[in-house]
Amino acid sequence: MKSILIKGATLVNEGRVFVADVYIENGFIAEIGTEINKKADQEINAEGLHLFPGxxxxxxxxxxxxxxxxxxxxxxxxxxxxxxxxxxxxxxxxxxxxxxxxxxxxxxxxxxxxxxxxxxxxxxxxxxxxxxxxxxxxxxxxxxxxxxxxxxxxxxxxxxxxxxxxxxxxxxxxxxxxxxxxxxxxxxxxxxxxxxxxxxxxxxxxxxxxxxxxxxxxxxxxxxxxxxxxxxxxxxxxxxxxxxxxxxxxxxxxxxxxxxxxxxxxxxxxxxxxxxxxxxxxxxxxxxxxxxxxxxxxxxxxxxxxxxxxxxxxxxxxxxxxxxxxxxxxxxxxxxxxxxxxxxxxxxxxxxxxxxxxxxxxxxxQIDRRGYIREGYWADLVLVNLNDPVKVTKANILYKCGWSPFEGQTFQSEITHTIISGNLAYMKGKFLTNKTGQRMAFNR
Structure with a gap:
């Protein structure tokens, strides 16, 4: 599993909005910090992008x-x-x-x-x-x-x-x-x-x-x-x-x-x-x-x-x-x-x-280690450009049924990257992996 370093993202997490780097290793968030210089298999320049928990x-x-x-x-x-x-x-x-x-x-x-x-x-x-x-x-x-x-x-x-x-x-x-x-x-x-x-x-x-x-x-x-x-x-x-x-x-x-x-x-x-x-x-x-x-x-x-x-x-x-x-x-x-x-x-x-x-x-x-941007949690993350408008059209609808009630709507924000359990699965309109997601576990 590839390591990923996200640089300069604006994190939206636990009631705060702040700039940080996030290092992902073996599917999990290994480190969150202001300046992480570790070498990674993949590096994402996230300056100007907002990072949300998936x-x-x-x-x-x-x-x-x-x-x-x-x-x-x-x-x-x-x-x-x-x-x-x-x-x-x-x-x-x-x-x-x-x-x-x-x-x-x-x-x-x-x-x-x-x-x-x-x-x-x-x-x-x-x-x-x-x-x-x-x-x-x-x-x-x-x-x-x-x-x-x-x-x-x-x-x-x-x-x-x-x-x-x-x-x-x-x-x-x-x-x-x-x-x-x-x-x-x-x-x-x-x-x-x-x-x-x-x-x-x-x-x-x-x-x-x-x-x-x-x-x-x-x-x-x-x-x-x-x-x-x-x-x-x-x-x-x-x-x-x-x-x-x-x-x-x-x-x-x-x-x-x-x-x-x-x-x-x-x-x-x-x-x-x-x-x-x-x-x-x-x-x-x-x-x-x-x-x-x-x-x-x-x-x-x-x-x-x-x-x-x-x-x-x-x-x-x-x-x-x-x-x-x-x-x-x-x-x-x-x-x-x-x-x-x-x-x-x-x-x-x-x-x-x-x-x-x-x-x-x-x-x-009571989901096990998901839902937050925290060290030790699964890396389920989404990067968003809040100022890159996207219009919903037939051409970019991915549902098998081929339609959306939002067709014709222009949204001001674009989802640029999606990371699933530590795998970069989606980036700027393209799917990058054939790896499947994980079955969720519950702390009960």
Whole structure:
């Protein structure tokens, strides 16, 4: 493994922005200092560039196995690396659903052979696989995923007894998708009665309403408090939900945490007119007031993590009529760029971006030696030029699905280098290694 010396970078780490050199050896950060003169196999002149801990995305859908016409672990991990994401945690609603330990092991094997980024995979829960869920190893699996709202296959967990069992017995973090299915179905029936087949994307946040989100999230919080569950609620999308979470307790001591996603921080319901089904997500993009409240929740620490919920579909699938079009979209290549754009807009600091995309993910999931620029930690690093604009076009989109909801957007910042577990994997538009990322480990 080659040694790397990064010279003169502006580090963004642990609440500070400062200039330093970083020396990487055998996959790890060996030294951080003001003037390191060691000889290295590779030297990167980083003057004028900002060095971030690599983004750890705690929620992606890379579609392998079973849905690889949309995406696969190789293609999407490449897009992630180009976007400054050095590690990901992938969801179990593939085909077949990841509902047994054997199927979970199969995904780890694919990633070991194909993933350019570091990786972990969630074990999936259903109404009838509690025994398999309880076999999950806390030391090498990121968590258990519970869909308390619609999902593919057999993954909607709506049995009250099963939920009680999962929340009371789960050996590790339980991550939930929270939308109340009964509320959604009731809203859908009302809109179908009124509009028949003429439902449009503008109705999506009214059908998958703020009420549906709050009802489900508040129930999850109540269950977690009852059983002292380590609960992590994904993709908060409403102002009402923000208040469910504690902003005072230190993160390492929190039993209940929350995540916001880039699309809920960027888009609002006025964007449906232009973007249509390309921004159809579950939970739905809602009002500008909801968007602004979720961002404020991130800034004031009610919400702990920023992620993507990267969930690609083919353009043909997304261009179907609203009711047939699947929910989800590709984001990993442009998530950090969008957050840096929000920095340029004065909405978030560089320090807060590092905290919410790397530091806090490492703390929340108890990840072993990742998420910080620290001596002795894995070298998962991203260099960024904050003042080199890049326009998102068909030609530079790396997702297998070939489209992005950000197409046409010019971002003011360029991700120039990405280092994965000590390997320089990406530099100025080119991939430099065929080495795969590492399986993440957890200090539990």
């Amino acid at each position: 983004m750890i995305d705690d929620q992606v859908h890379f579609r392998e196995p079973g849905l690889t016409h949309k995406a696969d672990i190789f293609s999407e991990s490449m897009a992630a690396v180009a976007g400054g994401i050095t590690s990901f945690m992938e969801m179990p609603n593939t085909v077949p659903n990841t509902l047994t330990q054997e199927l979970l092991a199969d995904k780890y094997q694919i990633a070991a052979e194909m993933s350019l980024a570091n990786y972990s995979f969630f074990m999936g829960a259903s109404n009838d696989n509690l025994d398999e869920v309880l076999r999950t190893d806390p030391a090498n699996v990121c968590g258990i995923k519970v869909f308390m709202g619609s999902s593919t296959g057999n993954m909607l967990v709506d049995n009250a007894t099963v939920l009680e069992n999962i929340f009371s017995k789960a050996p590790i973090l339980v991550a939930t998708h929270c939308e109340d299915e009964m509320t959604i179905q009731r809203n859908l029936a009302v809109y179908k009665e009124k509009y028949g087949d003429q439902l449009t994307i503008s109705m999506h946040p009214l059908i998958r309403s703020a009420e549906a989100c709050y009802l489900s999230s508040s129930m999850a919080v109540e269950l977690a408090k009852k059983h002292n569950t380590r609960l992590h609620i994904l993709h908060i999308s409403t102002a009402a939900e923000v208040g469910l979470f504690d902003a005072v307790t230190p993160l390492a001591e929190k039993r209940i945490t929350a995540e916001a996603c880039v699309h809920h921080l960027w888009f609002d319901d006025q964007d449906y007119a232009e973007k249509g089904n390309l921004i159809k997500w579950n939970p739905a993009v809602k009002t500008s007031a909801d968007r602004d409240a979720v961002l404020q929740g991130v800034l004031d620490n009610h919400i702990d993590i920023i992620a993507t919920d990267h969930a690609p579909h083919t353009l043909e699938e997304k261009l179907q009529p609203y009711i047939q079009a699947p929910s989800g979209g590709p984001l990993v290549q442009h998530a950090l760029s969008a957050l840096l754009e929000m920095y340029h807009q004065g909405k978030i600091t560089l320090e807060k971006i590092a905290e919410k995309t790397a530091h806090n993910v490492a703390v929340c999931f």
